[in-house]
Amino acid sequence: MAVYTHLGAEDLADLIAHYDVGNLVSAKGIAEGVSNSNWLIETDRARYILTMYERRIELDDLPFFLGLLDHLSAAGCPVPRTIHDREGRAWRILDGKAIALIEFLPGVSVDRPTPGQAYAVGAALAELHRASADYPGSRANDLRPRDWQSLLDRCGGDLGSIDPHLPALTARHMPDLLEQWPNDLPETVIHADLFPDNVLMLGDRVGGLIDFYFACRDFAAYDVAVTHAAWSFDKAGSRYREDVGSALMAGYERARPLSSAERAALPLLARGAAMRFVATRAFDWLDTPEDALVTRKDPMDFARRLEFYAEAGDAPFAPKA
C-alpha cells in the first residue's frame, strides 16, 4: 500500500501527452495496490487511475487483464475501461516498467457491508460471470488446490509458529480439497479476489469492481465461494453474518441461477476458498518482516472461516424457501 516510484509533473505531463485525455491538472499518488504504484490523475476533461506495475505481475498477462476491463465495460459491467494511447496501445513502458491508464470510478469500499450491499455485489458478480464467458483471453488460475498445498509445504514447520492449530487444520482439510475438487463445473473468467476492498459502493449500488489482477478462467461457483467468504463474516472470521451471506447468494442467483451441481459443490468450494487465503496469507506472513510497513494479513481470519464452512455444510448455500 504505497507508491514505490516518484513521478513528477514533467514525467506525468509527458506521459499523459501520449493519450487523448486533455491536460494534466492534478496527480496524487494513492495508497492502493500491493505490488503496483497508483496515481489518481485529473485532467481538464476527466479523472483516471494511472497504474505502474512494479513487480510480480507478468507483462505477458497485461493484455489479458486490460482487455478484460474493456470487454466487461462494453458489456455494461461497472468496471473501469482501459484508456488506449494515441497509437491504440493498452499499456506503455516507462523507465522499463509497464504502465496503464484506466478510467476512474466513484465509490467507497465498505468495512461492514449491509445485506442490501451484499445483494448488489452478488448480482454484480453474476453479471460479471455472464459477461466474461465469451471473453477470448485466457489465463489459468495459478492458485488452485495443489498450489495451496505447495505454499503450505514451503511454510513447513513454521506454520505452527503462526498459530499452533494451523498445521492440524490444513492437514485435516487439504486431502479432501485435493481429492474431491470438482473438474466439471461451468467455467468463465472469474475475479477471484472480490473482497470489499475491490468494490466501490455508492450507498447500496455497486459503483465499480476493481483490481482484476487475480482474474483467470475457473469455476464461476468458486468465485461465488471466494466472494461469500470475503463478504459474509466479521473481519476476524469469528462470526458468520447470515443475513449478509444469504443476501449475497440471492443477489447472485437473481442474475445467474446456480445449477444443482454448482450448489452441491459450494460447501467444498467454500472450504477451498478459505484455504486459498489461509495458504497465501500464511506464506506471506512468514515471508514479511514483522516491522515491515506493509500490513500482514492474519491467516487465522480465514482459518476460522474454513472451520465455519466445514461445520455448516450446505446451510449457507441452500436456496431460501
Add this chain to the structure above:
Amino acid sequence: MAVYTHLGAEDLADLIAHYDVGNLVSAKGIAEGVSNSNWLIETDRARYILTMYERRIELDDLPFFLGLLDHLSAAGCPVPRTIHDREGRAWRILDGKAIALIEFLPGVSVDRPTPGQAYAVGAALAELHRASADYPGSRANDLRPRDWQSLLDRCGGDLGSIDPHLPALTARHMPDLLEQWPNDLPETVIHADLFPDNVLMLGDRVGGLIDFYFACRDFAAYDVAVTHAAWSFDKAGSRYREDVGSALMAGYERARPLSSAERAALPLLARGAAMRFVATRAFDWLDTPEDALVTRKDPMDFARRLEFYAEAGDAPFAPKA
C-alpha cells in the same frame, strides 16, 4: 509516504456527516505526508483533503497551523482553507487522533522548475510573508542554529559513516552560523519548508502552497534562503541553476523588496538553510533502517548546496542590473 490508518466507507461517512460538505462519493488514501495519513475525499459538492495526525505534531500546534491556512486564504494566498465542522471546530478527534478537513487545491509538483515557475513561487512566497505578518498565532522555530548543532551532536561519531567529508563540513560552518546568526531581521510567519513538493503548479501559475507543518515565526529572509536552496539546484545539489535562482529572487522582490540588511544577511542565511537540511537529514538517515519503506533523503544533497553558498558569497542574491 503512506496511509497508516484504515478508514472504511462507514467511518468516513460518519466523519463527513459532522461537516456541511455534502455526501461522500469517493475516498482514496494518498501517499503524502511523512507523519500524517491523508485521504482525497470527494463529496457530491467538492473535493477535500482529510488529514489524520499520526504522530510528531503537537496537538497544541494545530490551532496555529489550521488558523494560518484560514488567515492566508482570506488574504488571497493560494492556500487551502480549513473546513470547520458544524460546531465550528477546525479539527476533531477520531480514535484518539486529531483529524482536519481542508480544501483540495489543483496543481502538480514539479521536479525541474523553469525560471517562469520559480518567479511565480518567489512572488507567492513574498505575498505569503506580507499576508502572514499580522497573523496573531505564535509558534517558535524549533529548528534554529543551536537545534542543528544539537542534532549533529546526537549523530556524534556516526556522521562520518554517511560521508567522510560531513564531520569537517559541519565543523567548518557551524561556528559561523552559531555566532553570526542575525537577531534583528524583519520577522513574519514563514513556511520554512517550501520545497517543490509543497507547491502545486498549474503550468507557470502557483495553484497551491501546502504542508505548513514547519511554519513558525522567524526571519522572512531565512524563508527566502530555504526556498532558494530548495528550488535552485538539481536534486543532488551538484549544479546551481542560476536562471532559476535569479528568477526566484526577482519574483520575490517584485512583491516584497528586500531591505539592505536582509540582502546582506542572505549568504549566511543560505548556508544556514542548507545546514538545517544537512542536520535533519543526517539525523533521520542514521535513525531510519536501511530497508525501511520510507525513502531516506541524502544529507549530502544539501552539503553540496552548503559548499556552493560558502563559495558563491553574495552573487546569487545580488540585485540584477
